[in-house]
Every structure is written in structure tokens, then in C-alpha cells.
Amino acid sequence: MKQVQLLTPVAGKLIPLNAIQDPVFSQGMMGQGFGIEPTVGNVVAPVSGEITMVADTLHAIGFKANNELEVLVHLGIDTVEMGDRPPFKIQVKAGDHVEAGDPIGTMDIEAVAAAGKRTTVILAVTNSADMVANLDAQLGDVKAGVVGAVVDLNREVQPVVNTPKPQGKGSKYDALATQIITQVGGAANVKSVIHCITRVRFYLKDESQANDEVIRDLDGVIDVAKAGGQYQVVIGPAVNDVYDAIINQLGPGFGDDEASTAAMEKEANRAAWQKMTPWQKVKHGFSSLIGVITGSMIPVIGLLAASGILKGVLALLTTFNIVSDKAPTYVIINAMGDSVFYFLPIFVGFTAAKKLGADPVIMGIVGGVLTYPTIVGLASGGKVTGHLLGMAINADFFGIPVHVASYTYSIFPMIAGAWLASKLEPWLKRVIPTVLRMIFVPLIEVVLISGVIVIFIGPLITAFSGALAAGIMGIYQLSPAISGLIIGGFYQVLVIFGLHWAIIPIVVNDITTTGHSSINAIVSATMVAQGGAVLAIALKTKVASVKELAWPATISAFCGVTEPAMYGINLKYGRTFVTASIGGAVGGFLTGLLNVNMWGFAGSLIGVTSFINPKGLDFSLFGFLIASAATIIVSFTLTYLFGFSDADVKNVKKAPAKKHLGEQVA
Template identity: 90%
Template sequence: MKQVQLLTPVAGRLIPLSAIQDPVFSQGMMGQGFGIEPSVGKIVAPVSGEVTMVADTLHAIGFKADNGLEVLVHLGIDTVEMGNQPPFKIQIKTGDHVEAGDPIGTMDIQAVAAAGKRTTVIIAVTNSADMVEKLDAHEGEIKAGVVGAVVDLKKEVMPASTAKPAKKSGNKYDDLAVEILENVGGAGNVKSVIHCITRVRFYLKDEQQANDDVIRNLQGVIDVAKAGGQYQVVIGPAVNDVYDAIINQLGPGFGDDEASTAAMEKEANRAAWKKMTPWQKVKHSFSSLIGVITGAMIPVIGLLAASGILKGVLALLTTFNVVSDKAPTYIIINAMGDSVFYFLPIFVGFTAAKKLGSDPVIMGIVGGVLTYPSIIALATGGKVTSHLLGMAINANFFGLPVHMASYTYSIFPMIAGAWLASKLEPWLKRVIPVVLRMIFVPLIEVVLISGVIILFIGPIITAFSGALAAGIMGIYKLSPAISGLIIGGFYQVLVIFGLHWAIIPIVVNDITTTGHSYINAIISATMVAQGGAVLAIALKTKVASVKELAWPATISAFCGVTEPAMYGINLKYGRAFVTASIGGAVGGFLTGLLNVNMWGFAGSIIGVTSFINPKGVDFSLFGFLIASVATIIVSFTLTYLFGFADADVKNVKVAPAKKHLGEQAA
């Protein structure tokens, strides 16, 4: 291999070598490398290899990496002068062997700063002249144990990545992880990995190294997709187990750490942006927006769906007078179902901050400010004094008239706030001394971000969100049936390209703004259609491997997750996706024609309670049942008759034979 990685030994802000306030290091006299202005004192090994030196004063540690690099970690500048009372605790000694990411000691950064010394931690490859062609460091905020720099070597060396070597264990998820990593180009081709509800999403250095056909034909893999700069391996319900196994194989620095991933890629994105054409910039910006929405919404989607189901059950109980809406039982269950919606700004602030690289806890606190009871009371009970740009002026701030909006159930203000924090936070950490950061960075961020959202961003976005919901409803009312036909027929096409993540926040906004969503009712029909099609295949096929995958995919689709059905069966065998889409168009048409409304987020068959009006059962529930039955009949019948035959299985391209999970070598 000719490219290896250096992990970051401490958390903080990574800076180029030239910015280090020491001419010996900044001029490269000790070799190529980078510096880190530390925010936390925990130290980890930057490479796997042997410890060749630990200074008597503990301020410097040398390593001989397994890949041949000789790496020096220098803790602070001029800290050798603190020899009588060294602010370091080092738990390794010369001759020890360490793995990249292993804890090796601590550094008291407050003590270093109090002694008037710079706390900068420096990493230098001391044999750069012999080994290093180029070293690219990822500037910005980072955490300890993540990839801090990629090193291009002058000559090939035996693979000895900072990632752990792949090992088969007999555990089916571990073995699948090994197979996937081998066929995405090895651990050395992986920059980072995240996952969603059904997919393991790789950021690869070179997608051309991945063997798509082999991966999609591994037992346990449904399909492969590429979108938004991600190499996506569709797994299905077992995605968490497979993801954990992959991270276990890769080791520290590769996992679902959106903050570090965002920081690592900022410099590369800036360089790539300069080379893009205007159209490429538009596509890149849209892809980035989808990526932010995906990262912010994925962790809460399941919670929204579960809460919607629970609220529907509660509506059913009150409709049939099983529980009174004044009873403590109602209050307790309602809190269980409503809390994720009520405190949505806190959750979205946290997840959006992780995606954008700002502090998740600080953004969670900002979300708490927006959902604070007295703020909500001010928004809902404040006296309207005037109107400005269609917004009611119901409060003032130091005499400045403002529109105080209600931010419970809101999404977009927090995403905008997290983006603003991602720009503000690095600047604050540059200008505020290390010893004061713990107090003043969160203080200033909470005050500024909360203030900007409440006074400026929030009212604008709230007005826009209301207009968006009204606009969607206006288009729908022009012809509910035609809207349903079009959306029902094509929505799952958006899922293929991951573009449905641009629609999901609009649906959530629709529900949180109006309390219901006609559009989500149509989307639900498309999930039922995919389930009906794959059910037909499950019953028709005589191929054991297809039947084995089709039954779980049917259940998954009827539970609102369509990827296993689409990627595992319907798309793979071509015509079935078309017949399923026709079923979705019919279901969407009937849903619109019957004016079916939806009060929850969970769709498909499992989301039946989402179609119960909290004020009492109305025709939406019966319309949902009628549309769902018709959707299943159409998609099932068309797929059974025209969409699939066992002969189709033979026509699917199969990768070269490999051992399946759990099989042993002969």
C-alpha cells in the first residue's frame, strides 16, 4: 500500500504544521506532520507499533509504526522546562506495543497554560525524508482517535493500516463485515462510516475500488446504492449489527461520529468546490442539504413513527370511551406519545449539530430554550400589538418588537441554528483562551444562537414553514385524486436516490403546523404497494433464496420500511418495481379521491392508528382501509401475473462464487 493514516492523539482544533509557534516544527525540521490545540487532556496512540522513546520529562513520545513511519508526539511547546512538576501522566514505556487509538496517558492542559506554556500537541513523522511523499492533514475541530492526516508514501509497504486487521470469527455479522470491507477496497479505502435505518453508508476514497457485484450478492446484503457521495450497502433490519461489526473491524476513528467526519472533510470540500462547474456546485449543494437533513432526521424517525402509533391508540381509546381525556391514565400515555414531538427541537438540535460538526450538547440546550414553558406561554398567550410581513408582533426584546413563535414540534429553525453554530464555534475556540473555553464557549453560543433564532431566523422560518404547508395543501386541493396518482406512482423512485429525505421534513412540518398531513397518507399507500408486490413474489416463487428474503421484506414493508422489499426483490427483478409503482399510483389516487387524512407519522399497515382523528373516528380511517386493500390487490395481482417469474432469478447477474456466511472451507 502507498497510503496510510495518522490518528489524532488528542481532541481539539487541528492546525497545519506552519501554524505551530515553534520554528523547529513549523519549518519541517522534524519532518512533516500537524499540530492540535487540545481541548481535552486524554492522549491516545496515533499509530499501531512499538514505543521507541518516552522522554524523562514525559513531554515527548516516539513510535515506530508497523507500516514503517517513525512518529513523534510532542506535548506542548517548551514543556520540557516543566521537568520538576511535569503535567503529564504516561502509562506506556519504551518497548511496549500499542494499537492506534489505545489510551496512553493524560496531559493537564490547564497546568501547562497556567505555567505560561503553549499547549499545542505536535505530531511529526521524523523519517519523512525517506518515507513520505505527501501528508494531507484534515484541519478543523476533531476528536481523539480519528483520522487526522492521510500520508502518501514514496514506496509500497505491507498493509498495516491504523484500522484493525480483518478477522473472521464464525459470527455471521463479523464475517459479513469482513467480506464487505474486502470488497469496498479494504480498510485503507475507507474514510468513515455511518448508518441509517437500513443502510451502512461508506465514505470511500475511491469508489472505483469497490466491487459492486460481489457485495450485492453477499448473503446478508440486499443491494448497493450510490448517492450523495456515499457508497451505500443496503442491509435491512440487521443494519445495526452489521455496522457494529464493521466498526469493530476498522477500529477507532472510522465510526458514526458526524462531528469529526464534518471537520475532516471541510478542507477537501473547499478544494473540490473551487474546481466545480456552476451546475456541479448546484448538485453538490443539494446533495449536502440532503445529507444534513438525513443526518438530523434518521435518529428520530423511528421515535416519530412509534409516537404517532401510540397517539393513534390513545385516540382510539378515547373515541370508544375506554379512557377519559381528563383521566391520569390519558395524561401519562399522552406524555409518552407527545414528548418526542413536543421536545423535537432538542433532539433535532443534537443530531443536526453532530452532522454539521458543532457541539451537540450546546444545540440541545438551545432546543431546550425554545421549548422552555415560559417561552411557549409567551408565544401562545402574548398580546398581539401589530403585524409585520404577515407576522403577529406579540413580544418585545429590550424594547425591540418581535414575533415570538412556538417552537415545539419544529425542525428547520434548529437545523439553521446548528449550521450557524458550526461557523461560530471554531471562531470562538480560536479567540477564547483554553482555560476559559469550558465556560465561555457554551455561554456565548447559547446566548447568540438562541437569540438569533428567537429574534430573526425562527420567525422567518416559521412564516416560511406555514406558507409551505399552505402551498402543499393548495396544490393538493386543486385535485386530490391527481396529486395522489402522481405522488403514489413516483414517491418510491425518490427513495431509490435518497431524495425522499427532502420530503420527510416537509411532511413532519405539515403535521406539526396543521396537526395532520394528507400528503403523508398518500406516501403511506406507496409503502403498502411495495409490500403487496413482494408478498406476491413470496407466495409465487419456488426459489428458496428468494422466498427466504421475500417474507421478511413483506413484513418490513407493511411496517413502513420499504428498502428490503425494493432493493432485495422488486428492483432486482425489474418488472416487480413497475407493478408495485402502479399499485402505489392506484392507492394514492384513492387516498386523494377519498380525502384520507393522517394525524401521525407512521405509515403503511402498521400505521393504521395514524389515520384516527384525535377528535373522533371519521372517514379517514375507512378511506385508508379501502385504499390499502385496493393497493394490495392491484400490486399483488399485477406482480403475480406479470411482474415476476422464477426465470428472472437466473437472469440476474451473480458475482463470482464466494463462501456464504457461516460456511466453512472444505
């Protein structure tokens, strides 16, 4: 048999491998194959043979075809991250035999898209190097269970029907597995085993018992490496078979399929990274960073939206003198609306750690350190003993003068801390004995990560913010209109990185000394712009989950809280954030050009009364209305026409990061 067929696992549009938005699959690292942008979620078997693997998260199914092809069907991209609530129902298990075209499960396409993952279904022949001479994919619209590709084999094979996978002794790799186990010190010296794309990775009790030179000389072994607390035996393309033979002899309790999948993905991503051009690396790194930021914020977006609406209601109550800002009622409602923002570092620490592979509880504690009342007190009212690089020295640490910044409402320092923890934690677990880890790993992490943020990251952000504030003031004094254009276009970018605090002191100083602030009026326009963009999505999208989030995010933005719109929708879909920023630039330009002033802190549409001059109505109110109308029209129109389509929901790029801002696929 020299030519065989692969059926399509789902209905949709069949695309070539290199069009898949994933470097591991698109570059053929997992073997030759094709992708399908599905239109229906029913999944069928692409080959006749045995089910060799069903991932715990149900996002991937492996087949050993009767014609000896080894086929992987991967449902969506990055869907492994949806393990808590998998959108798949798979009705087969490892060891089952199927015929090509048999139904094997379903995929909830809308749920995958709503989670911001690509829905692309990928079929890859994982033993292509050994079996495939050529694969000709049949591009275009296809039904499930039809011929998706014709494969030319590079050697003759005999069709096999219902041949069970060898168990225990009898596999041609058993002898090699036995030799490897013996030379690493025997089964008694093995704690666990995983594998990646090329290596069998042992966790040994005592690495000194392993005989490196003998293992290197074994037929079927390429090399031996030691890294990350693992004893790695480099096998090459036959790694799956050797690993299976080893686990068959040691017992299933020694294997970890989930860890093996993560190791394979990490190694594949490292290879993909090495093949990228410098510009591709920059784009991939930035995309990954945005993915981590939005991924860290998604779990709290609903709370932010609800809190934003509550803060808007409170602003109305105080504006119309229904509730005094000194009354206990105000204090209680304000706590309800403000707590999620005030303690945001705790929540972001937890979610960012989960995203990046650090301990969420430890990072939550680090967030608690940064929002601890006495730390907040040092930042806001500590005794200033000097200045350095524009920063007030308001504390010392073991005699070292430091600037303690305010971290309430901030997210970027915690994401940086979570990334650092993801690097520090594995090293600590390698060097600290098991019996001491429970106490000393969290102790060292909390001390080091908190210290790095307070002593280094916070002051760096403050220094940069100070320089930024000086630049903004210089531009504003030169031209309010140009300043409005720049601030309006980039203010929400500053919010992402916590640099907007550079502008807040200017606003506070203006209002406390003159009673009004023109810069705060420009900032208000950026809030309106984010609301206008997400309003366009709320009206345009037919994806229920997006619409459900877009409407409260719109209300929240118009109430002066842009985080739900920005992190939950606009930044997530890329172009939308750009169109919203263009709207903000237009609104800021008009606000500066018309010399709009603002006499209060509450911005966006909810803050309309802040634009009324207490000494008598002037053009500021009308300028605010003109600028806000123009902002909404521009951001809404650009977003509706160019900034978003429902296709973006399934094509959105999430940062593929668990252990590294630029690592992890699938």
C-alpha cells in the first residue's frame, strides 16, 4: 500500500498547515497535516485503528492507524488552558478501536471562541518523518468524514485490523527500555518519568547512580543531558515508543501524561522561537505579554464591570446631593465599589501566577504585602527625607533609602512579580529538601518577590512616570491641542503598564491649587473612547458571551471605569484597542483645542457635572459635550467598520505562556 487517505475530523474550511496560527504545528514540528476552521462541532475519526491517547483536558486525541500512521487530532489552539471546564465531550478512550468516519465526540465551538481561543482543528501525522513521503491536502470547504488529504507513504505497509497495542514485553523497544531502566539505577531509583518531543525525562532519587557513558552507547540513544532536576535520555523520533515501553515495565504510576504534554510543548516552542526572525520575536513577545495581561485580568473583569457601574451610581448620588460623601452610607457603598480596585494586586497576583505557572496563593500574599495599610501609608504619607531621580525617598530598608510607591489599582508590578516567581520557584524546589519546602519556599518567595517589587520595580516605574509627567507638562504648555492628541491617544496604554500614575499627581495638584484641571478633561475623553468602541461591539457581535460582557463594560466605561472594556474586550481583540485609542486621540485633541476645563475628579459621561464651572456656566460644558460626541462617533464608527468582527473571537491570539511569556502552545 503506497497511498492512503485521511478523512476530515470536522466540517468547515480546510486550510494548509502553514496557515495555522500556531508555530509548532504550522512549521511541521508535529508532522505533516492540515487544519480546519470548523463550522460544526461534531468530531469523527480520521482513520481506522486504535485510540492511543485522549488528553485529560479532552482537547487532543491520538490514533494509531491500521496503516501504521500515527495521527493526532488537536481541537482548538491553547484549549489545554480550558481544563477546568473543557468544551469537549469525547466518547472514546485509549485502547478503543474505531473505523474512519465514526463519531468520537463533540466540540463546543462557541465556548472555545468565547474563551478567546482559536477554534482551529488540527490533524497532524506525528510519525511523518518515518512514514510520509508527501501529503496532499484537499483545501476548501469540507464536510466531516470526507477525504481531507491523500498521503504518499515512503514505504510499503500491510493493512492491520484491530491489532491491540503491545503491552509489557514484546515491543521492539522493550530491550532498550530495560537497559535504560537498569543503567539509571533500576526502578528503585526512579521517582517518575515524563517525555517531550525528543527526550525521556527521568526524575531520579540519586542521579549519581546513573551510568551516563553506558546509556550514551546504547543502540537507540542519541545522548544524555541533565537539566532542571531531570535526567534526560535523548531518543529522537521514537521517544513515544521508548517512553511507553519504559512505563509498561515500571508501571503506570510512574508516568505523567499531562506533564509530558507540557514538556513537549515547551521544547517545541523553544525550537519555534529559535527559528523566528528578530522582528517575529518582538511581535511574538509583545503578543504574549498582552495575552498574559488580558489572561490575568479576565477572571476579575465581571467584578470590575459591576464595581464600575456601582461607582457610577455613587457619583450620581453625590452629584445630586442625595448622599453626602461624609455619610456612612457613602463610605459603605464606596467600599463595595472600590475594594476590587484597591486590592487588585492580590487578585492579579493570583490569576497571573496561574497563567505563568507560579504558586497563586504565594503571589496573592505578595499582593497583600503591597496593599498592606502601613505600606500604603508609607507611599501616600510617609516622611520624605530626600529625592533621587525625581522620586521622593520616603522609607529605608536596612538603612538603604528607597521610594515606596502606591500599588493599589495596579497590575503590571504583580505580573512582573509572577513572572519572576515562575522562574524562582522551580529553582527553590530543586535546592530545598522536600521536608523543608512547605515552609521555606513560600517564605523565600514572599520576601524576595515583595522586596524586588518594592525596592526595584516600583521605583523604576515611578522614575519613568516622573520623566513622562515632565514631558507631558512640557507638551501641554507648548500646545494644549497637541498635548490632548498625545494623551488622548496613549493614556489607556499608560494604564496597562501602571504609568498613568504620572498624570494623576498633575491632576490632583491642578484641582487643589486652581480648582480645575484641563488634563483631567483630556483623560475623561479616553474613557469615553473606550466606551464608544465596546458599545460598537455590543451592538455588532452575534456571539452571546461577548455581547453579555460588552454591555456592562460599556456602562462601566461611561461611568469612568475602563478596565472591563479595555482588558475584557478592546485590548483582547487588538484592532479594537487601536480604534478606541484613535477615538481617544480625537477627543483629547478637541478637548485641548476648545480649552475644556474640569472642576471634579469624576470623568467620562457620568462626570458631566464636573465640567460645570462653579462660578458660572462657561464653554467647558459645551466643549465637553462636543468632544465626547466626536469621540463616541469616531471610536464607535472605526470599531464597527474596521476594528472588530465575530471572526476575531475565534482568531484572537492569547499569550501562550505558562512558564515563559513566550512559551507554550496548544
